[in-house]
Amino acid sequence: MFQFMTSTRIVFGEGALHDSLSLFNQFGYSVLLVTGQDQHRSLPLEHYFKQQNMRYQRLVIKGEPLIAMMEELAAMGRTFGPDMVIGIGGGSVLDVAKSLAALIPNQGSVYDYVDVVGRNVPLQVKSLPFIAIPTTAGTGAEVSKSAVLQSAQEQVKVNLSNVELFPDLAIIDPTLTYGMDMVLSGYCGMDAFTHLMEAYVCGEPNPLTDMICEEGLRRIAVSILPACKEDHYSSRSDMAFAAMLGGMARSNAKLGAAHGLASALSGRLNAPHGLITARLSPYVMSENITVATELGRSDVLARYRKLAVILTMNNDANIEDSVQWVDSMLTKLQLPLLSDYGLCNTMFEDVAEDALRTNAIKGNPLPLNQQRLVTILEQVCSCYCNS
Numbered sequence: 199m200f201q202f203m204t205s206t207r208i209v210f211g212e213g214a215l216h217d218s219l220s221l222f223n224q225f226g227y228s229v230l231l232v233t234g235q236d237q238h239r240s241l242p243l244e245h246y247f248k249q250q251n252m253r254y255q256r257l258v259i260k261g262e263p264l265i266a267m268m269e270e271l272a273a274m275g276r277t278f279g280p281d282m283v284i285g286i287g288g289g290s291v292l293d294v295a296k297s298l299a300a301l302i303p304n305q306g307s308v309y310d311y312v313d314v315v316g317r318n319v320p321l322q323v324k325s326l327p328f329i330a331i332p333t334t335a336g337t338g339a340e341v342s343k344s345a346v347l348q349s350a351q352e353q354v355k356v357n358l359s360n361v362e363l364f365p366d367l368a369i370i371d372p373t374l375t376y377g378m379d380m381v382l383s384g385y386c387g388m389d390a391f392t393h394l395m396e397a398y399v400c401g402e403p404n405p406l407t408d409m410i411c412e413e414g415l416r417r418i419a420v421s422i423l424p425a426c427k428e429d430h431y432s433s434r435s436d437m438a439f440a441a442m443l444g445g446m447a448r449s450n451a452k453l454g455a456a457h458g459l460a461s462a463l464s465g466r467l468n469a470p471h472g473l474i475t476a477r478l479s480p481y482v483m484s485e486n487i488t489v490a491t492e493l494g495r496s497d498v499l500a501r502y503r504k505l506a507v508i509l510t511m512n513n514d515a516n517i518e519d520s521v522q523w524v525d526s527m528l529t530k531l532q533l534p535l536l537s538d539y540g541l542c543n544t545m546f547e548d549v550a551e552d553a554l555r556t557n558a559i560k561g562n563p564l565p566l567n568q569q570r571l572v573t574i575l576e577q578v579c580s581c582y583c584n585s
């Protein structure tokens with residue numbers, strides 16, 4: 199038995215934003231519009247609101263979504279009283295907008311509803327209608343039920359997660375990702391890869407997430423380089439599609455040690471989430487293959503081998519070719535090293551201990567103990583010293 203949930207309505211394609219503006223009207227007349235600092239992309243929305251005599255307030259998000267900031271924004275949102283929340287931007291913007299849609303109608307503090315440092319109680323009142331419009335191809339937040347927030351005091355990332363948080367409408371217009379910088383689109387794309395890869399090999403996949411992961415991985419294998427390096431338009435569409443599939447996969451299967459370690463590291467390193475997961479991936483894959491070999495887990499090894507076939511587009515690929523594929527992408531996309539962000543100065547034992555407490559690590563295909571996680575971190579750092 200399995201179940202599958204995603205956003206209520208998805209509109210995908212070049213020009214989707216322009217063609218979908220009238221869909222906003224079904225949710226009411228008053229809009230809380232959450233954007234990044236680049237005003238340019240939200241101009242068609244603002245123009246539409248004015249033309250339709252809709253009431254709107256624009257919130258501009260800078261940097262990471264801190265819990266203290268969310269308390270203030272939710273209070274502002276309650277005063278404004280929107281019928282719907284629309285988020286247009288990258289992962290952080292969508293996470294803020296999604297959280298506000300949930301927090302505005304619910305009284306109390308953000309800490310009541312988040313995990314790790316909060317009480318993690320279910321939302322008392324239904325979320326406001328939420329429309330997600332991604333401008334990067336990475337997190338898949340437009341089709342996921344969770345938002346990541348940062349606690350400044352505890353220096354950890356926490357999740358606000360609930361089936362109520364699936365967007366009511368996701369508008370995925372790949373033209374919004376055209377012209378994006380190579381390194382930024384590289385680590386967003388590799389984060390989408392890590393969602394698909396971890397969901398594909400995780401301990402609890404299902405037939406539908408398998409299908410989704412295989413298609414997403416296939417598209418990334420073909421398109422990540424032309425999309426990020428040459429801004430090739432149909433490859434950009436493939437990446438937007440793959441990122442959406444990654445969001446569906448991680449909401450309906452599980453993740454693994456790359457995401458577990460990334461959430462333990464996120465409060466310690468001032469590095470983008472996608473860069474952390476991308477740089478950890480080859481070492482996590484390699485360690486999982488080693489442990490699966492030791493334990494004779496042919497089922498896990500078969501998944502890694504299939505992964506290698508999909509990524510290299512070679513039916514005779516060896517299991518290790520999957521790891522090499524990831525390594526070569528990281529080099530070709532010129533992604534920065536985690537040592538540049540201070541990874542090698544962190545206390546590996548503490549990071550591993552925190553990682554073992556995350557939800558993500560529970561999805562890892564095989565249990566990795568603290569020492570195995572420390573080994574992964576050591577390998578990431580020893581590789582940098584030699585390079």
Ligand SMILES: [Zn+2]
Pocket residue numbers: 337389392393457471472475
């Ligand atoms: Zn991720």
